[in-house]
Amino acid sequence: MTNNIVNQIQREYRRNRELSNYSIFDIEASLKNLAEKGIIWVLKDLRDICEAEEILIEKYLHDYRANQIYDNLEEFLNIQSSKNLTEAISSKPSQSTKPSKEKQTKKRQHLEVRDVTHFIGYKKAMELEKKVIELCQNFPSYEVDYIVNQIERSASSIKERIEMGEQIYVGEKFNQYSIAIGSAKETTAWLQISMGQEYITRDQFDELDNLTTQVVRILTKSLSNIKEKEGKGMDLPCPYTPDVKNFGAYNNALLLVEKIYEITNRKEFWKEKIIVKKLRRRATSCAANIAEAHQLYILKKFRFFNDSLKALDGLDSLLETCLFKGIISEKELKEIGVLRISIRNILSTKMSNLSKEKAG
Template sequence: MNEKVRQIQQEYQKVRELSNYSIFDIESSLKDLAEKGFVWILKDLKEICEAEEILIEHYLNKFRSYQIYDNLEVNPYLQSSIETAAKPPSQSSLDFAPVQKEKQTKKQQHLEVRDVKRFIGYKKARELEKKVIELCQNFPSYEVDHIVNQIERSARSIKDSIEMGEQVYVGERFNQYSIAIGSAKETSAWLQMSLGQKYITQVQFDELDNLTTQVVRILTKNLSNIKEKEGKGMDLPNPFTPNVKNFGAYNNALLLVEKIYEITRKPEFWKEKNLVRKMRKRATSSVANIAEAHQLYISKKFRFFNDSMKALDGLDSLLETSLIKGIISEKELKEIVELRISIRNVLSTKMANISGEKAS
């Protein structure tokens, strides 16, 4: 890797740390880099979250003609940026404007990097992934491209995020552990939907669901200790997340999945494989996103609730298509729509509250 590129990436990581990884704080920094021709440099960073990936891609596309790829060694703007990398962000020629003064003056907090393979949370996550993969070998073939892929992906994400969290920056560990916690809750949701369709037994569900709960507890305990000790003086989120199984919209979304699977198994749908696939995907996606929204950062909570809303809207459109084709009755449609609306109303209220939290 070009040394100049590496140093720009390191400078950006410092800004992320100072802003406590708030996507709202660093968005204008990404835009600033794009306008000056260097946002492409961040695409190789492995530590960036999904929201950052989306923003980087957005600004890269918007300012693609601005990007400078050649002669980095002699580029005067880039050189001056690197020379001032050690200065506070407000003095850097990259001019990362959104970082507030009080955050700039906070002491950079660091953690001791440990061998992740010796961390009990990582061991539990690896065990969970192995058992999920073994379990999925007995799923119906028509679920390979849907539930199987999704549950294996979410289980793998827990382990991968824990591994990425084992680094020196406190804020990044919080960020990666938050992703791992969300993935654990999503994995539990896919397990619960699999149980509802009788793809797994109650005993199998209880064993793996208990394993995901153990991972969440271990990560939460670690984050709580870090917040009280190494993270003092930093604006870190509360590491404790609510139990999604006590959330009414989540349980109603599970009922919605049951109804969609029940209806799409009827003979009227046998010739509508593509419609069946899409309807099931939208319904299950709503559940998975509600579950994954139960994590640490406000911006992530909002985004996952919003994705659940989009899935519900997509399902509504597919239901109307089914009605037009005459493969679903008005009565069946009414029951599902009422359930969908009840979920949507709860999510709307929750998102309004989250927006209030951000504003305050």
């Protein structure tokens, strides 16, 4: 019967996740609840979970290792029906359970829904998207499948997430605005990469970068006001985010992108189109993920920093292939290696600090 219960717990977790529309707040609460009850281990082998869920499962499995129940689950959970199972693993109180004062207070912390088209932050995001699309029409054709698509996607995401954040729930507004802020910072990264390759001018960059900065400031101010008023008593993150341009790993990642473009423009790479595309994608992905990590929630920061490290690992493998083919030298590999090591060390330290912050 234990295997049946494991399967039921997994199905119930998937169902709850879909009902919550994959809200990171509900997912985290559900996983913590399963960890406290000693059954989070049943999710460890799920194949349809994202990296953020994997990180949380590992964290809570570690934090609540002593709680885990591996035998006689049916006896421990007192399972008699699927309804009882749902109640046993649900993070929500049953109808017969009276919610605490804290939860009653949170229920009242709702927002008034407004017409988002009148919101200055939305108007600025729409202006940014339009100008980015216009600018990208002059990019080289070989960048359409990557830089153009990526910068248009990130710019569009800002507007879309602001629109999705216009709802009654305080926590979900913070969630959607956090993603919008991350997308704005990612857009800045693609703009800097584009300027570095002279696809856009310094004046064009400054204009669009100023727009993204305005959007971030407006969203930050809006969240700050909500936290002080409607969000009192709620565990909401600080809405202020650092300027990614002051982050050492990000600046080194931009230098890495320039170096990769420089070497892949040489005639030795003319016959290696697949490798060229992969090298550029890994390098630019590293910079873009570092930028997008500069948002509100620790879990999301961790995820994007981790994706940057993955991009670096992929770059390492490709560069070794280039060395074997004789299209880059040992000296060039070492020069790039200095940047890679610096980025990896900064990100590893940052992620370690985030883990301590989360645990605290």
